[in-house]
Amino acid sequence: MLSFSDRLAQAVRRCGNPVLVGLDPRWENLPEPIRTGLSARPAEMAAAYRRFCIEVVDVVAGRVPAVKPQAAFFEQLGPAGFAALGDVVAHAKSRGLLVVLDGKRNDIGSTAAAYADGWLGHSAEYPWRADALTVSPYLGDDSLRPFIETAQSRAAGLFVLVKTSNPGGGMFQDLLVEGRPLYGYVADYVEQQAKATRGGEGYGIVGAVVGATYPEQLAQLRHQMPHAWILIPGYGSQGGTARDCAAGFDDRGLGALVNNSRGIIFAYERKPYCERYSAVQWQRAVEAATDEMIAQLRSITPAAALGGPAEQ
Amino acid sequence: MLSFSDRLAQAVRRCGNPVLVGLDPRWENLPEPIRTGLSARPAEMAAAYRRFCIEVVDVVAGRVPAVKPQAAFFEQLGPAGFAALGDVVAHAKSRGLLVVLDGKRNDIGSTAAAYADGWLGHSAEYPWRADALTVSPYLGDDSLRPFIETAQSRAAGLFVLVKTSNPGGGMFQDLLVEGRPLYGYVADYVEQQAKATRGGEGYGIVGAVVGATYPEQLAQLRHQMPHAWILIPGYGSQGGTARDCAAGFDDRGLGALVNNSRGIIFAYERKPYCERYSAVQWQRAVEAATDEMIAQLRSITPAAALGGPAEQ
Numbered sequence: 001m002l003s004f005s006d007r008l009a010q011a012v013r014r015c016g017n018p019v020l021v022g023l024d025p026r027w028e029n030l031p032e033p034i035r036t037g038l039s040a041r042p043a044e045m046a047a048a049y050r051r052f053c054i055e056v057v058d059v060v061a062g063r064v065p066a067v068k069p070q071a072a073f074f075e076q077l078g079p080a081g082f083a084a085l086g087d088v089v090a091h092a093k094s095r096g097l098l099v100v101l102d103g104k105r106n107d108i109g110s111t112a113a114a115y116a117d118g119w120l121g122h123s124a125e126y127p128w129r130a131d132a133l134t135v136s137p138y139l140g141d142d143s144l145r146p147f148i149e150t151a152q153s154r155a156a157g158l159f160v161l162v163k164t165s166n167p168g169g170g171m172f173q174d175l176l177v178e179g180r181p182l183y184g185y186v187a188d189y190v191e192q193q194a195k196a197t198r199g200g201e202g203y204g205i206v207g208a209v210v211g212a213t214y215p216e217q218l219a220q221l222r223h224q225m226p227h228a229w230i231l232i233p234g235y236g237s238q239g240g241t242a243r244d245c246a247a248g249f250d251d252r253g254l255g256a257l258v259n260n261s262r263g264i265i266f267a268y269e270r271k272p273y274c275e276r277y278s279a280v281q282w283q284r285a286v287e288a289a290t291d292e293m294i295a296q297l298r299s300i301t302p303a304a305a306l307g308g309p310a311e312q
Numbered sequence: 313m314l315s316f317s318d319r320l321a322q323a324v325r326r327c328g329n330p331v332l333v334g335l336d337p338r339w340e341n342l343p344e345p346i347r348t349g350l351s352a353r354p355a356e357m358a359a360a361y362r363r364f365c366i367e368v369v370d371v372v373a374g375r376v377p378a379v380k381p382q383a384a385f386f387e388q389l390g391p392a393g394f395a396a397l398g399d400v401v402a403h404a405k406s407r408g409l410l411v412v413l414d415g416k417r418n419d420i421g422s423t424a425a426a427y428a429d430g431w432l433g434h435s436a437e438y439p440w441r442a443d444a445l446t447v448s449p450y451l452g453d454d455s456l457r458p459f460i461e462t463a464q465s466r467a468a469g470l471f472v473l474v475k476t477s478n479p480g481g482g483m484f485q486d487l488l489v490e491g492r493p494l495y496g497y498v499a500d501y502v503e504q505q506a507k508a509t510r511g512g513e514g515y516g517i518v519g520a521v522v523g524a525t526y527p528e529q530l531a532q533l534r535h536q537m538p539h540a541w542i543l544i545p546g547y548g549s550q551g552g553t554a555r556d557c558a559a560g561f562d563d564r565g566l567g568a569l570v571n572n573s574r575g576i577i578f579a580y581e582r583k584p585y586c587e588r589y590s591a592v593q594w595q596r597a598v599e600a601a602t603d604e605m606i607a608q609l610r611s612i613t614p615a616a617a618l619g620g621p622a623e624q
Contacts, residue, residue, distance in 0.1 A: 026422070072423045076430035078398060078440065083391040106416050106448055108478040110338065111384045118388035128390065136418055138450045138473055142480030161450055166420040168454030175489040175497060182494060185487060 003199040004157030011065035017294040019064040022261025025049040031282035046080035053088040061095035071103040101130035116150035132157035157205040165211025165234030194228035212240025219247035230256045236263030242296040253301045316469030321513040323377035329606040331376040334573025337361040343594035358392035365400040373407035383415040413442035428462035444469035469517040477523025477546030506540035524552025531559035542568045548575030554608040565613040576601045
């Protein structure tokens, strides 16, 4: 099986865009038709999350290369939520989408291996078979090693938190160590691991999370981590624009995935979509918001190099 | 309801020791009687984890103040594992034990709030009602804030990773920022939040994780965080001794919980217990290992101040 990094490059080329649709189901934002007749009890909420995310997947499949389910919202509902998450991951894969599970997991030794085994489980007996998982670096090398080893054995990938999109991210990440911010040291580690696992397209299976809300740092980190795929959150709702993401791409239009969650899945709630579509037509708002984001990113990335649908 | 920090102080006094028994079920280490007739399929493994952890809880209830289930091993099994974890947490609480869920979760804003809501859920509808949760600090203040607010509203607590017990923990945690290690800055934040939430016993609901494998740093961090409970991992299997933990306590014998997982729950596998008890008597090995650890810690903490069973 091709490595995660090469499968990701293929998917981005096939779709002609680097959009990563975030699946963050929030009860209070679900379109009325999805919530009708259901009460806010875990089992019923889980059923609504399952249905909503599967319908979003059906709209974006074929349009974008990957989706990013957020574990927290499913986890909040307990076992019923996790069962729903398993169904969403399986459905997304069956529709040809790559699945980046956003769990920001981290632990040490065999405990880290247990997380990796669960999320990147390749056997059909496991409920989750994500193609990649987000992980947190605070615990250091021997906490990331088991995740990397499992990912390698499963043709999967990882995205390590480096420079996050939130305002408070700098509290520790920006602390200067001998004149360089802490996140730069995490980036050194990511590049080292990415280079060691690089595939045919030149990228490794260990990537980095760098927020669109910090364009200058994104440009510098792209340069510092030439072999790492960058997952860019913060587009849209958090204020990041397509232009802010431009520096994340290589001259082939590869190397970065740009995430948008609320801005796409709950597009029916905001302008201009709420003026065009009712809550009953929420899927059409998802479709329109996805196409708009694809167009925005094509305007700043060398999309021609991608040779996707746009060029056909 | 009393704050988590005050309930913890009460529990430590009641039991006369600060032992935190880690519930880390590992299939390959489970006593033969627990695995008999079961295959390594998630549903059957989950049933075995449930039974094993509930039996461990029945042995240590009344002896120690708290248990620490490790989310990863249950999560590895999918929804069935999470259902088992929910049963273990509920059983531990019904037996009067405080439950510190080891999940090392971290995310931002409403996503962090979703994790906190799930794990610290107080409604009976939620599968987990842990008394405290471990969290990772890399994402900064606005990632920890939602956890703290939820914990406050649920009379629960948090333990933030500060200086972890693993050898590679220093890779980022020890980087020097203006002459001080990064973990010292995380500790500043923890102390600030602990002081702001302190209860009658002088401790706050925000605590810190500091490994027994770094006794000098533990002493310094105890001094730096006078209002924070310290969760001390690394005792036993990882090499930490009772003496290494001594600096974590205040002069009342409060302020620290010392965790031991494998060393207690799988005691039947190691000397001297494996010579005294067969796999069929594994619970007696758990009992003996727990009592030995209690005695070890009493020898180095001002246990007299605790006025527990030992003094009666």
